[in-house]
Amino acid sequence: MKFRTIFIIFNIVILFAFLFVFFIPFFLFSFNESVSFWVQNWPFVIFFIVILLTFNLYFIKNWKIYTYLEHEQWEQLAELLKKQIYEQHNFSKRVIRLYINSALLSNNVQAVINLEEYVKQQKPTVLEKNRIYFIVTRVLTNNYNAASQLLEGVTHDTTGEFNDWLVFYKGFIPIMQKEYSKALDPLRKLLKTKDPIIKLLALYLLKNICLSALSDENEKATVQQEVSVMTEMLKKQLTPKRWSMETERAKNEIPAVIISSLIDEAGKWMFQTT
Numbered sequence: 001m002k003f004r005t006i007f008i009i010f011n012i013v014i015l016f017a018f019l020f021v022f023f024i025p026f027f028l029f030s031f032n033e034s035v036s037f038w039v040q041n042w043p044f045v046i047f048f049i050v051i052l053l054t055f056n057l058y059f060i061k062n063w064k065i066y067t068y069l070e071h072e073q074w075e076q077l078a079e080l081l082k083k084q085i086y087e088q089h090n091f092s093k094r095v096i097r098l099y100i101n102s103a104l105l106s107n108n109v110q111a112v113i114n115l116e117e118y119v120k121q122q123k124p125t126v127l128e129k130n131r132i133y134f135i136v137t138r139v140l141t142n143n144y145n146a147a148s149q150l151l152e153g154v155t156h157d158t159t160g161e162f163n164d165w166l167v168f169y170k171g172f173i174p175i176m177q178k179e180y181s182k183a184l185d186p187l188r189k190l191l192k193t194k195d196p197i198i199k200l201l202a203l204y205l206l207k208n209i210c211l212s213a214l215s216d217e218n219e220k221a222t223v224q225q226e227v228s229v230m231t232e233m234l235k236k237q238l239t240p241k242r243w244s245m246e247t248e249r250a251k252n253e254i255p256a257v258i259i260s261s262l263i264d265e266a267g268k269w270m271f272q273t274t
Contacts, residue, residue: 003066007059011052018048065098074106085115091126100133101254104140112137132162132255135169140258144173164193165255168201172259175205180213188223191230196238197250197263203231204266235270243267 022045025034038045059066068077081099084090096115103111116134119126127134131150138147147169154166171186187210190202207227214220238246247263250256256263 003070010055014048014052014055068102072105074102075108078102078106078108078111082111086118089122091119091123093129096126096130097133100130100137104137109137109141113141129161132165132169135166136254136258139169139173139176142176144177147173162255164190164195164198165253168198169255171202171205175209180210184210184213184223188226191226196234196243196246197256199230200234200266200270201259201262203227203234204262204269207231208269231270238270240271243271 022038025037028034029037064080065077068074068080078099081095081102084095085099096119100112100115103109103115112134116127116137119130131154135147135150138144138150151166151170151173154163154170167186167190171183171190174180174182183205187202187206190198193199193202206223211220211223211227214223247267250263251260
């Protein structure tokens with residue numbers, strides 16, 4: 001549905017609701033009693049006006065953003081948000097993430113790298129809160145060293161948004177650098193995650209890539225057993241239909257977008273494993 005249509009419908013619904021409530025006393029009481037009722041309850045009218053004005057002002061203020069989103073004009077959207085960030089110093093999560101997404105969708109990876117350098121100097125907390133977005137961008141450009149630097153300090157015990165994905169990339173990046181032994185610890189810790197997508201990715205990478213890096217046969221056997229048991233448990237929890245729903249959900253998240261083919265491979269591997 002178009003944003004303009006949503007805007008109009010919302011206003012109509014709110015106005016209708018107000019008029020309905022406003023005229024109820026006139027159907028139940030006399031005219032004078034109804035007037036007296038609203039004189040005593042005038043704060044409700046003020047409250048309604050404030051709500052309506054707030055919504056409309058917010059929508060009008062962001063009209064261009066909604067228009068660009070509706071028409072998928074990513075370059076124009078990125079340029080608009082860039083001005084908000086660099087000129088107006090708007091570092092809100094919504095603006096930062098929308099800017100990164102629009103820049104990536106318009107194939108302007110350098111804009112995200114420039115933003116990373118900018119917030120690193122001007123607003124380090126913004127870099128911290130949106131770290132996964134910058135890591136994904138660095139992985140897209142195959143700059144694994146820069147991605148690894150952004151992951152410094154991340155542990156399985158760290159709390160926060162996208163933490164499991166951060167731990168995953170802490171294991172995934174060493175694999176891309178062919179340093180398989182470094183991937184073992186973060187991937188094994190992810191076997192405790194509640195996210196089925198991340199858990200399966202960890203199982204898949206451990207089984208098919210990382211086990212070969214273990215020289216200790218006893219440890220290799222332990223990890224192999226652990227992976228086999230966890231894979232069977234996960235397979236019992238996920239039907240192909242539910243797995244399809246989980247993958248569709250995950251692929252709407254920025255950390256999963258660039259590894260969608262890996263997610264599909266892991267799914268096929270799980271259901272083919274006996």
